Amino acid sequence: MTTTASARLTELGLTLPPVAAPVAAYVPALRSGDLVFTSGQLPFIDGELPATGKVGDGDSAAVTAEQAKDLARTATLNALAAIDDLVGLDEVVQVVKVVGFVSSAAGFGGQPGVVNGASELLGEVFGEAGAHARSAVGVAELPLDSPVEVELIVRVR
Secondary structure, X not given: OOOOHHHHHHHOOXXXXXXXXXXXXXXXXXXXXXXXXXXXXXXXXOOEOOOOOOEOOOOOOOEOHHHHHHHHHHHHHHHHHXXXXXXXXXXXXXXEEEEEEEXXXXXXXXXXXXXXXXXXXXXXXXXXXXXXXXXXXXXXXXXXXXXXXXXXXXXXX
16 A cells, blocks of 8 residues: 555654745646646745755855755745645655755855755655656845745646
């Protein structure tokens, strides 16, 4: 018997948060055919960003790469909540693409390690169906001074 994504979340001790309210004019997730696209999700916890600022190793960085990896995981949970709210998490048959944005301090090149927070969580939740294509992009600024933002594309039944 195959374990559902919802059951895996429970086994992992994770709970999907309420869907984060959009901070501008968009919807959290949209279905087109058998694909669901999430809007970029920030790592909100109870409506607040637990950290803000640039990610890196130097004096100009407010957030370490390890902290940012955990924040990418949180942002991914928020994206999964948007998918669950739209179609139900157990309808996901494949994670197709992950795009992770990292607000990067000068000289920081560790974006792939940060976005691994998203990728690893998806593997834990969906197993082989969590394998995906991915982009990890360093940017100068993100909304609300968030250190990370994650968006997903998934294929559903």
